[in-house]
Amino acid sequence: MNAPQRLLASFGLRAAIQPLFTVEARPEETWARYADGSVAVAETDSSADADAGWEIFIGTPRLTPELLRAAAKLARVHVFTEAKVPVWVAEGYVAIQAHAPGPVIVDVGQAVPVFDALEKQRLGQGPRLQVPFKQGETRVLRY
Numbered sequence: 001m002n003a004p005q006r007l008l009a010s011f012g013l014r015a016a017i018q019p020l021f022t023v024e025a026r027p028e029e030t031w032a033r034y035a036d037g038s039v040a041v042a043e044t045d046s047s048a049d050a051d052a053g054w055e056i057f058i059g060t061p062r063l064t065p066e067l068l069r070a071a072a073k074l075a076r077v078h079v080f081t082e083a084k085v086p087v088w089v090a091e092g093y094v095a096i097q098a099h100a101p102g103p104v105i106v107d108v109g110q111a112v113p114v115f116d117a118l119e120k121q122r123l124g125q126g127p128r129l130q131v132p133f134k135q136g137e138t139r140v141l142r143y
Contacts, residue, residue, distance in 0.1 A: 023057045031070070032060075041067065043074065078109050093117060094141045098133030106131050108143040117142040 022034070025042035032041040044055045054074050058067070065084045072079050080087050080094055083104045088095040096104060108114055108126040115122050117140040123131055126143055133139065 022059060025057070031067075034059075078107075080108070081106050092143055094143070095138060096131070096133070096141070097138040098135065101133060101135045103130045103132050105129070106141065108141075110143065112143050114141055114143045116140070 022038040022040075023042055025039045025044070029042045029044055030039050031043065032039075034040045039057070040059050042057045044057070046053060046055055056071050056074065058071075060067070069079055069082070080089060081096065081104055083098075085099065085104060086097045094106065094108065096106065098104060105128060106114070107128045110126050112126045113122055114124055114126050114129055123129060123141065131139065131141070
C-alpha cells in the first residue's frame with residue numbers, strides 16, 4: 001500500500017518532537033516523517049510469514065483521524081465515513097456526532113434501509129447516504 005497523500009502534511013503535537021526511537025523503512029513504506037527526517041509512520045508487509053501481515057509503526061504522540069482511517073483501511077476494516085467526526089458502531093447501530101453543521105456521507109456497507117433510531121424515521125438507502133447534521137448534534141442510525 002502506498003502512503004496516503006493526506007498523511008504528508010504535518011500533524012501531531014505543535015511543539016518540536018525529539019524522537020526517542022524510530023525505525024528503518026524504505027521510502028515506499030514511509031507514510032510520514034518527523035521534522036528531522038526520521039520515520040514517524042511506516043508500514044511493513046509481513047504477509048509472507050503465515051502468522052504475520054501488515055505492521056504499522058506509529059511513533060507520533062497523537063493519532064490523527066487521517067492516520068487512523070488509513071490504518072483501518074490497511075487492516076480491511078470498514079470505514080463508515082471519511083468525515084472528521086466521532087463514530088461509534090455496534091450491532092447495526094452507528095452513532096455520529098457532528099462538530100460542524102452540514103451533511104455527512106455515511107457508508108453502512110450494505111444496500112439496506114437506514115433509519116434514525118431515535119426518531120424512527122427512514123433516512124435513506126445504503127450502502128451510502130447523505131445525513132444532515134446541526135452543529136454539535138449526535139444522531140443514532142440503525143441499518
